[in-house]
Amino acid sequence: MPLTDEKAALLAKKAAEIRLSIIESLIEAKSGHTAGPLGMADIFTYLYFHALKHDPKNPSWEYRDRLVLSNGHICPVLYATMAHAGYFPIKELMTLRKLHSRLQGHPHRDFLPMLETSSGPLGSGLSQTVGMAIADRIDSGRTSSRRFYCMMSDGELDAGNSWEGAMLAGKEKLHSLTAIIDRNNIQIDGFTEDIMPLDPLADKWRSWNWHVIECNGHDFRDIDRAVTETWAVFDKPTVIIAYTIPSKGIPEFERKFEWHGKPPGTPEEIETALRALKAIRTMGGKVESTRP
């Protein structure tokens, strides 16, 4: 379905709602990761509210697309997006990281079976998604309608397991598989190119026989261009290198790797975060909230 101007505007509003939910849940949890979830909010919003074939009321629907979160630590964006999409009540987001919560600090299928996988240890999501796509091809052939999306971080590309999965996907020519890399240039200890250089990143993927698309991870039109292009690729897996701004939405936190693994904690930080995100949500008070 084409992305109309109206739909793009709706997605922008939805993403603002989701960002606010992310930060509210993190503030309540008093621990968790800020930068990645905010940076990926636009892409998650686009996928869940426009591109994915899925049914929040029937999460185990056999023919759904699979979205695997490899870098489990950004789960606040997965949880918030799923809640806004109708998988579970939005108010449940305030249980994040608490005892007996379905919303574990890193995703765990025991607690939330509607997740495609549990994750946390980095570098293992891509090859699980590769396994899913291979299994689907065994059952449904090369023209299967299911698509398999693996959400990855750039930092986890330090892990060899990521590249093992990439090599196998290239060998198996899995065109139903799309890896989406959050290219935000930060990881816990600093900037990725200081910790372990990844560039030239696109060339690395091309050399494993992947189709490579680069896009602006905050522009719904560009995200749409990238994702719809993957649907037209045959006999090759596709990677979307999505350039994003860590902590997008809170200017004071943006691009700073210090916000990789902590929530707003001091009263000043909390106020800064909420003020910025509420301003985005209402476009400075000019638009209505989409929240029901």
Added chain:
Amino acid sequence: MLNPDLKLNPKLFDADVEQVPIRKGFGQGLLIAGDSDKNVVGLCADLTESTQMEAFKKKYPERFVEIGVAEQNLATVASGMAAMGKIPFMSSYATFSPGRNWEQIRTTAAYNNRPVKIAGSHAGVSVGPDGGTHQALEDMAIMRALPRMVVISPCDSIEARKATIAAAKTKDPTYIRLAREKTPVMTTDETPFEIGKARLAFIPAGGKKAEVGIIATGALLYKALMAAKRLESEGKMVAVMNLSTIKPLDEKAIIDLSNEAKALVTVEEHQIAGGMGSAVAELLASHHPTPIEFIGVRDLFGQSGKPDELIELYGMGESHIYQAVQRVLIRK
């Protein structure tokens, strides 16, 4: 005497007892499991022939994935296939899988609760000339520590075949420990096998009570039976248990044997630390404290040599089991 109920190989104590590699039974079992369930798939890390997956690969090429030398990928791809309803059997040498990919098995198979079946071949010093890097001696310890993981260590090729077929029918993540070299075939097609069930392979004659129990797992069951035969000839009342499922433990069978014999020897081709003997000791320390002598590798790595030379060098031969029985009887 051999327990007649188990219908063991009548030629078990003959010098020319048939010898077959345990891993071969895995290959046969995988083929049978694949015949009866189209969701059974195979994955291998560049050791297809050695881990006996070749026959499955030839018969079902579309259900076989060659992963290459990448054991972390082996586990995670298998888990992804399981997420789509497959029953993946993944095989490599046990030092590499579950050695190298233990965290991937933990998170994506056990924590995720996926029915991934892990065949770890070339376990124990009996791998022989390849040397210590290829002789898995810690695999049972690391696997039995994982919640949900079922751990099976078959005693021979026939039991390995049955274990593989049985594992394909459960939803549990499962580790099956296999050995490289030819070892005596002790069981028969008629010998009962059930995951989680321990059975006495050797019992005192005339319905008498055992004064010592030997609990063995894997191919060393044969050495334990040989030691038991010698002890029997000297008038000792000995029972030998084949403990092929290390997890979940057949607690009742072990406690019953411990109650009867009040002295035990455990026998495994594995580090003493964390292995089958440890599992038995953990159980009995809580329920029925019993003197135990442990036969296994004592905090050492293996080395090159002939399998039998290495079994003797590392203190796991028939004479070592015999001596351990003497020691534990003094402690009663």
